[in-house]
Amino acid sequence: MPAKPAATPSYRPLYEQIRILLTQSLVAGEWKPGEAIPSELELAARYRVSQGTVRKAIDALASEHILVRRQGKGTFVASHSEPSYQYRFLRVMPDTGEKLHPQNLFLELKRAKAGTELAASLRLKAGTAIHSIKRVLLFQNRPLIHDEIALAARQFPGLTLPRLEEFKGSMYSFYETVYGLRMIRAEERLRAVSADAATAAHLNVAPGTALLCVDRIAFTYGDKPVEWRRGLCLTEGFSYFNELS
Amino acid sequence: MPAKPAATPSYRPLYEQIRILLTQSLVAGEWKPGEAIPSELELAARYRVSQGTVRKAIDALASEHILVRRQGKGTFVASHSEPSYQYRFLRVMPDTGEKLHPQNLFLELKRAKAGTELAASLRLKAGTAIHSIKRVLLFQNRPLIHDEIALAARQFPGLTLPRLEEFKGSMYSFYETVYGLRMIRAEERLRAVSADAATAAHLNVAPGTALLCVDRIAFTYGDKPVEWRRGLCLTEGFSYFNELS
């Protein structure tokens, strides 16, 4: 493997270069979500390095939940469609701690143009065409979260309400399955706000009720922002769980 | 190194056993926060394993921020007193993203008895003596967070308001420096609530203002809960940042 030092660290270890090559193959779709990638020995042969070096590269991708190792079986491309990853980014749960999966109720999908703030978040030009989705998430048949979601229209051609409604699974499972876009990480900012009239109606509470406002930007490979989302969440009996370490 | 298989996984790798031995040394105070632990080769000799095995054990502890590696210098015990770790668990920051350090204003320290809920959180018996601390955190001279903190009295003997006030640094830096208790992780639950009269006064807002309520339990080695905390946070111009991956 030819050494290929880069700008930032003045020196790039081999396993780092391999990690980049693997990522490129993932972006190019050489291995699809849920599929196995070649074995460590095969990859070692392909890149002319030792198994240990390939392992270190895979370790890094596994710790980012981009790949999943399964002893005795192989290494697989992580997928939001797999049960254990279905609601990987959903941190709202009952105070009791059980993880329960919400039911989706779509309210609206319309075309719109990105305002300056949204455009900045998704790294688009202001005025770019977007899809704007509104939905409510129900936990045990109780409306708990009102979501507003924005996606660049050109990245999601042919998106319609019926297609969203007929799909079983999370939004990210949908993006991945239908549009081949895998979300690998997200940034969230939380605030406390007072419910406006419309939101209060959707969540069936009095206007002015305190709600948890969760702004999220979700990214694919290469830290490319794909989805903007604002969730307004009723936190009675439920809370947003986070672990600090 | 004698193999010492344990109950849970029916087989425990060597590096895992080393990790446990290292943790025991940390708990016993063999190496103090901020100090360097022995070099990898020394540890390899001590435990009669190869450098690679010690490395894997240290890697695990480093990824939990229990140890910190510094190339060319050594491996150090992480400390909340170090500038970069001062406010490691503080996720509230200006919307602009800069990290700024708050100023501490203590309001009260009193002795109390743990109610059933608090006792359960800290794994104490109900009625156990505790310290109850109240304070306000100011960002740029603006009161933004009202904290209520509970600690088991027997773990913090001789705690007084003046001792808290004269200490420069974060609470965890204080626990670590004065009581030798290192907090290594924490769990938080976030909710949106309406400000009551007292809190509103402390934060200089109208009663009923929506506040972010952050409940936290912080743990030392061995997942032992030490501190319970409830923060009520004004989120205007500020927000709670979280990264999902």
Place this chain on the structure above:
DNA sequence: GAGTGGTCTAGACCACCCC
């Protein structure tokens, strides 16, 4: 039993820090 990931070793060499 064959194939996969996971562990462990011994040794070489590199990058970084400080004397």
Place this chain on the structure above:
DNA sequence: GGGTGGTCTAGACCACTCT
């Protein structure tokens, strides 16, 4: 220059899964 962490190798062997 000597010490420390960081990389890389080649090879042995172990644990798990599937056929």
